[in-house]
Amino acid sequence: MANVNANHHDSHDHHGESHGSVKSYVIGFILSIVLTIIPLVVVLQGWMTGNAAIAVIMITAVLQFLIQMLFFMHLKEEKKPRYNLLALLLALVIVVTVVAGSIWIMMYNTVAH
Amino acid sequence: MWENIKTFASEFFVTGDPLIYGADVSIALTLVAIVFALTYFKKWQWLWKEWITTVDHKKIGIMYILCSILMLFRGGVDALLMRTQLAMPDMQFLNAEHYNAIFTTHGVIMILFMAMPFMFGLFNIMVPLQIGARDVAFPFLNSLSFWLFFWGAMLFNMSFVIGGSPDAGWLAYPPLSGIDHSPGVGQNFYIWGIQISGIGSLMTGINFVVTILKMRTPGMKLMRMPMFTWSALSSCLTIMLAFPILTVTLAMLFIDRFAGGHFFTLDGGGNPMMYINLIWMWGHPEVYIVVLPAFGVFSEIFATFSKKKLFGYTSMVLAMMSIAIFSFFTWAHHFFTMGSGANVNAFFAVTTMLIAIPTGVKIFNWLFTMYKGKITFETPMLWAISFIPCFVIGGMTGVMLSVAPADFQFHNSYFLIAHFHQVLIGGVVFGFFAGLYYWWPKMFGFRLNERIGKWAFWFWNIGFYVCFMPQYGLGLMGMTRRVNEYDWSQGWDMGWMPLNIVSTVGAFLMGIGFIFQVWQIAYSIKNHKRDVNGDPWNGRTLEWSLPSPAPVYNFATLPKIQEVDSWWEEKERIKAGKPTPQAPLEPIHMPDNSAIPFIQSLFWFIAGFGFVFNWMFFAIPGLIGVAVTMIVRSFQKDEGYYIPVDEIKKTEASTRGAG
Ligand code: HEM
Ligand SMILES: [Cu+2]
Numbered sequence: 001m002a003n004v005n006a007n008h009h010d011s012h013d014h015h016g017e018s019h020g021s022v023k024s025y026v027i028g029f030i031l032s033i034v035l036t037i038i039p040l041v042v043v044l045q046g047w048m049t050g051n052a053a054i055a056v057i058m059i060t061a062v063l064q065f066l067i068q069m070l071f072f073m074h075l076k077e078e079k080k081p082r083y084n085l086l087a088l089l090l091a092l093v094i095v096v097t098v099v100a101g102s103i104w105i106m107m108y109n110t111v112a113h
Numbered sequence: 114m115w116e117n118i119k120t121f122a123s124e125f126f127v128t129g130d131p132l133i134y135g136a137d138v139s140i141a142l143t144l145v146a147i148v149f150a151l152t153y154f155k156k157w158q159w160l161w162k163e164w165i166t167t168v169d170h171k172k173i174g175i176m177y178i179l180c181s182i183l184m185l186f187r188g189g190v191d192a193l194l195m196r197t198q199l200a201m202p203d204m205q206f207l208n209a210e211h212y213n214a215i216f217t218t219h220g221v222i223m224i225l226f227m228a229m230p231f232m233f234g235l236f237n238i239m240v241p242l243q244i245g246a247r248d249v250a251f252p253f254l255n256s257l258s259f260w261l262f263f264w265g266a267m268l269f270n271m272s273f274v275i276g277g278s279p280d281a282g283w284l285a286y287p288p289l290s291g292i293d294h295s296p297g298v299g300q301n302f303y304i305w306g307i308q309i310s311g312i313g314s315l316m317t318g319i320n321f322v323v324t325i326l327k328m329r330t331p332g333m334k335l336m337r338m339p340m341f342t343w344s345a346l347s348s349c350l351t352i353m354l355a356f357p358i359l360t361v362t363l364a365m366l367f368i369d370r371f372a373g374g375h376f377f378t379l380d381g382g383g384n385p386m387m388y389i390n391l392i393w394m395w396g397h398p399e400v401y402i403v404v405l406p407a408f409g410v411f412s413e414i415f416a417t418f419s420k421k422k423l424f425g426y427t428s429m430v431l432a433m434m435s436i437a438i439f440s441f442f443t444w445a446h447h448f449f450t451m452g453s454g455a456n457v458n459a460f461f462a463v464t465t466m467l468i469a470i471p472t473g474v475k476i477f478n479w480l481f482t483m484y485k486g487k488i489t490f491e492t493p494m495l496w497a498i499s500f501i502p503c504f505v506i507g508g509m510t511g512v513m514l515s516v517a518p519a520d521f522q523f524h525n526s527y528f529l530i531a532h533f534h535q536v537l538i539g540g541v542v543f544g545f546f547a548g549l550y551y552w553w554p555k556m557f558g559f560r561l562n563e564r565i566g567k568w569a570f571w572f573w574n575i576g577f578y579v580c581f582m583p584q585y586g587l588g589l590m591g592m593t594r595r596v597n598e599y600d601w602s603q604g605w606d607m608g609w610m611p612l613n614i615v616s617t618v619g620a621f622l623m624g625i626g627f628i629f630q631v632w633q634i635a636y637s638i639k640n641h642k643r644d645v646n647g648d649p650w651n652g653r654t655l656e657w658s659l660p661s662p663a664p665v666y667n668f669a670t671l672p673k674i675q676e677v678d679s680w681w682e683e684k685e686r687i688k689a690g691k692p693t694p695q696a697p698l699e700p701i702h703m704p705d706n707s708a709i710p711f712i713q714s715l716f717w718f719i720a721g722f723g724f725v726f727n728w729m730f731f732a733i734p735g736l737i738g739v740a741v742t743m744i745v746r747s748f749q750k751d752e753g754y755y756i757p758v759d760e761i762k763k764t765e766a767s768t769r770g771a772g
Contacts (some may be wrong), residue, residue, distance in 0.1 A: 056639040059226065082324055085354075090350075090354070090438075091354060094354045094441055097441055097442065098394055101390075101394075101444075101445075102387070102390055102391070102394075103455060104388055105445060105453045106384070106386065106387060106390065106453075107455055108452075108454035108456070108457050
């Protein structure tokens with residue numbers, strides 16, 4: 001809880017939170033690129049259209065999100081208190097509000113006239 | 114050739130208005146004077162070493178506040194120009210185009226380039242001192258944030274003399290702000306000025322959340338933090354969640370304008386209403402971002418000047434944190450009239466009314482803090498006390514606006530203008546002024562003159578009510594916002610003239626108040642007594658345990674905290690002859706200065722300027738510069754330096770005087 005380290009500026013090597021290995025970074029990097037290319041190709045090449053294309057985009061987006069969290073934000077390795085996890089949950093609440101709220105507000109707009 | 118240059122120049126520079134030429138001349142003269150003074154007094158090196166490349170949070174804070182006061186001046190002049198026009202609507206003092214540009218720049222500057230940096234300045238100077246830290250978590254990033262803000266603000270302000278100002282309102286609703294209706298460069302200045310400084314705001318938000326969560330001195334549990342630090346935490350959390358929405362929304366608007374996108378256009382499947390929906394998802398949290406820290410300042414001041422513990426510490430914390438979260442669920446109250454239907458309006462009316470509850474809790478906490486306290490009325494306390502009635506009225510008219518059916522009457526009328534100025538001036542501006550007066554001795558080592566300060570206080574306060582109370586009436590009489598004429602002479606006199614004249618008088622009274630403040634600062638710089646013990650107000654929180662101004666490293670030894678208001682309790686212990694023993698001195702590790710934040714932000718400015726005019730020969734080199742400075746930075750081994758114990762001893766001996 002209290003100050004992690006008085007001399008915080010050089011604290012990175014000392015306070016024991018792992019920052020991942022080269023291997024995990026490379027795997028994460030490749031996965032994130034693959035997950036970017038899939039939806040792009042699917043749409044550009046016209047392999048799928050309509051709901052199928054939307055489903056692919058959504059699924060790859062969610063996977064992308066998880067990759068970022070696990071490989072780059074080190075969500076699994078976090079020590080207590082889990083500020084990252086808490087912040088993430090809060091952000092999710094806001095994201096859901098933004099998306100669902102917009103859909104709700106804009107749907108009514110289209111039926112109003 | 115010559116002809117080409119002439120046409121280019123007349124499009125590039127804003128021409129044709131005496132006001133603009135006046136501004137051109139004064140800007141040029143100011144620049145010449147600054148350059149001359151710096152050269153004459155051989156201060157260039159000092160400027161570069163001590164300020165431009167500094168990563169010291171205290172100095173960065175001072176630079177933020179300095180810029181924000183300059184921006185208050187520009188925004189204030191805009192306001193007085195508009196009020197002058199409205200007092201004599203037939204004189205063509207400002208024509209419609211000019212009026213549009215001025216209310217737009219006034220709104221943007223006041224919120225994004227005055228209120229935000231003022232707040233960041235106070236965070237920078239006080240949060241590390243209040244939690245017993247030696248700097249912020251990421252000092253380099255902090256400097257980068259400041260310079261991004263600075264160059265973003267410069268870019269925005271330039272539009273006044275080069276290219277033309279934005280004029281689609283402070284939130285730039287499409288389709289008006291789209292390329293079809295605003296083909297000029299003004300809207301581009303708007304987008305890039307805000308985007309560049311917005312990156313800085315987001316990074317500051319992250320920086321302070323991490324600082325507060327990770328860098329508290331031993332024993333400073335979360336529930337022992339000073340209330341201003343709590344307010345900074347709640348505000349910065351809100352920044353982290355809200356600013357990305359702004360960035361994305363403006364990026365989409367930019368794509369529409371620059372690359373022919375159709376997010377918010379009227380054709381091609383776009384929908385301008387989506388923009389309004391998105392921008393207010395940032396816009397409403399934004400008002401809480403700036404007002405929560407003001408609440409934090411007031412909490413410190415009420416406790417200090419009542420010589421009492423803050424009443425209801427826990428409820429205050431809960432109120433602030435719940436406001437921070439609930440501010441994300443009310444955004445649609447800004448467009449009840451858009452036609453989203455009764456269910457949507459009912460939902461957002463209720464969430465808006467609910468958020469008034471924690472705010473009410475806080476008001477009562479402040480009143481109970483003062484109740485039976487030994488109150489003294491120095492200037493910080495005067496601003497704090499005057500805030501309460503002002504905010505109560507502003508809050509009540511806010512609840513009136515939140516009644517969706519009634520809002521169809523109030524919407525975009527002067528009733529709304531009066532309401533939001535009441536909470537923004539009475540809450541945010543008064544709060545930041547109070548904070549500046551309260552912490553000035555800590556920043557500079559002397560107090561500001563009280564007598565001139567009281568004059569400033571009364572001019573601002575009386576001016577405020579004279580200016581904005583009549584506007585509630587004007588709103589109910591049907592006067593809408595953003596009009597520069599109301600056809601007094603055309604035979605359909607609405608009877609708006611008298612109240613408008615009163616209102617303008619009030620605005621000028623506030624202007625006089627501002628002049629008093631400038632005089633107060635200048636006067637106090639020349640004639641002051643040094644504050645030797647560092648605790649002029651008999652404060653309660655950790656910052657007052659330090660000498661004024663605080664040394665670079667802030668705390669020679671990190672204090673051990675045992676309770677809320679720890680410095681107050683420690684003073685009691687010292688009086689009783691039982692001070693908490695201090696750890697022995699050790700060398701202190703500090704971060705190195707860096708020129709990269711300044712240079713990288715300058716490249717952002719160049720890139721932004723290129724995008725504004727669609728000049729890729731500016732934009733591309735600018736972006737390359739940004740990338741190169743980032744790469745250089747990532748290969749730098751910036752290890753900082755140690756301040757040896759001897760030097761700490763010397764500094765402590767000299768700053769703490771004999772005692
Ligand atoms: C110093 C006293 C001030 C005066 C006399 C003043 C006056 C005005 C006037 C005359 C307008 C234009 C109304 C219209 O025609 O629609 C306006 C708009 C506005 N003001 Fe102020 N103002 C002051 C301070 C502030 C402050 C401190 C803030 C924010 C922190 C602020 C934020 C705004 C905003 C956001 C708008 C709306 C701009 C728009 O319509 O796009 N003002 N103000
Ligand atoms: Cu709102």
